[in-house]
Amino acid sequence: MAVYTAVSAEALGDFLRGFDHGELVSLKGIAEGVENSNYLVDTTTGRFILTLYEKRVSADDLPFFMSVLDHLASDGNPVPRALPDRTGTLIHELCGRPACLIEFLSGVSVSHPTAAQARAAGAAMGAMHESLAGVALERPNTLGPEGWQALLARCGHDLDAIEPGLFARVTQAADDVVAGWPHDLPRAVIHADLFPDNVLMLGDRVSGLIDFYFACTDIRAYDLAIMHTAWAFDARGEAYDAAVGTALIAGYADRHRLSDAERAALPILAQGACLRFLATRAWDWLNTPADALVTRKDPLAYWRRFEAYRQGLFA
Ligand SMILES: Nc1ncnc2c1ncn2[C@@H]1O[C@H](COP(=O)(O)OP(=O)(O)OP(=O)(O)O)[C@@H](O)[C@H]1O
Ligand SMILES: N[C@@H](CCO)C(=O)O
Structure with a gap:
């Protein structure tokens, strides 16, 4: 809570x-x-x-x-x-x-999205990006590659208490992702946290997009990659639902152009997204007081997703 x-x-x-x-x-x-x-x-x-x-x-x-x-x-x-x-x-x-x-907006967030719901949510992100195109608002992403690398470094070897050897594995993974990170894709204001719990739905219709408190200026396709990591897996990050992942991207592309270069970058952007959420979850896992009224989220569920993207999930 x-x-x-x-x-x-x-x-x-x-x-x-x-x-x-x-x-x-x-x-x-x-x-x-x-x-x-x-x-x-x-x-x-x-x-x-x-x-x-x-x-x-x-x-x-x-x-x-x-x-x-x-x-x-x-x-x-x-x-x-x-x-x-x-x-x-x-x-x-x-x-x-x-x-x-x-x-207050009505609607409920879905725990297990269907392909139809993912398509509608992808389209809602596409419409949002369409509206934000050219908007002259700027906020740097404090949780971009430098931000998550710094946060992982601050967690340090305490990460090994979550899983033995995790610190070395994520440090290497972060170096690899940063080396391949794209620098020439269109940038815009993005939501940066559009998980299923931040989309309110009535049936298959999107009734609300909430929780804009990570919104920032960054690579636009990174927003879609974040959404893909959050929508297309089960909570443990073990089972990938290809129908949901495909529907999400198709819904987005119905409402906003997704260039070949953006599509080609989705695998590396998704790997970066996994490290970003792994980093904040791991930090919270290690630093949330035992008596806090909040349910911590599993960092390893994002390490499993990372591995799936690294092994060519989009290929
Ligand atoms: N404008 C709104 N209309 C209806 N319900 C809302 C609204 N804003 C928040 N809620 C409800 O409050 C819950 C928590 O809100 P929110 O996701 O913004 O919290 P948070 O602590 O910032 O979450 P997160 O962990 O996703 O960053 C939502 O899941 C939703 O049930
Ligand atoms: N959506 C995030 C929480 C907000 O940072 C997560 O599931 O880790």
Whole structure:
């Protein structure tokens, strides 16, 4: 469960008095997620999400995320906007953390996507990239190749406590991926974390794209590669579902051009994505206090995916 900061009904009641969204009726911590504290808030006028930003989200980056969301929502993408208070302020402080009140979107995230759902989700990413083409917003990817190499180095030999020999294997893997990393592909604002749990669906239709807090400027096809690693495997990273993987890419290509060079780069981009998620999961695995109300995610599930891509999954 991800609730790092407890918010009392009194504190939230006071907070809501600054908005035109009614009075507090109920407040529930949301179990899903690992990064931020999220609450489901019902008021006398509707339902909202309250997010308190923790851990990896810097308050300085929030204006960038809010601008991306605002642009995407204005262009018809199903993303939640942050709601302004009566003074027009979007980003607040609550219980000592940066906080936003956010539009609630209906839908559920699927644990085992079907090919039809993957196709729709791929198309939603394609539409998002279409909207973001040429948008002059910039945020460097702090979890790009240099970022994950640095994080793996900080984990150091503690990685061997996760699996003996892991440190040496991932260090070599990271060197290999960095050596083959493409530098001439189109770059744009990307989501960078569009896992199934960040896509809300009603049946086979996408009703929401959420959790833009890793959004950044990077290789556009890297976003699709990240999505492929997250959607097309079982949770342990053991079984690859080719129908889901193929549908995802086909759905994307229906809505946004995927050049031959981008397609050819997907294997190396996917390997990089695996190391990026292995790195953050391993760091959290080694550094999450035992009493934290959060379910840690398995780093090795990303090492298994890495091996699958390295052995030519796309070939
Ligand atoms: N705008 C929204 N509308 C409806 N539900 C939402 C919204 N935002 C978040 N949620 C719910 O809260 C959960 C956690 O949100 P989110 O994925 O943003 O958290 P996180 O801690 O940043 O997660 P992650 O581990 O994926 O980075 C989601 O799975 C979803 O159930
Ligand atoms: N989507 C990420 C968590 C957010 O960084 C993971 O599954 O590791």
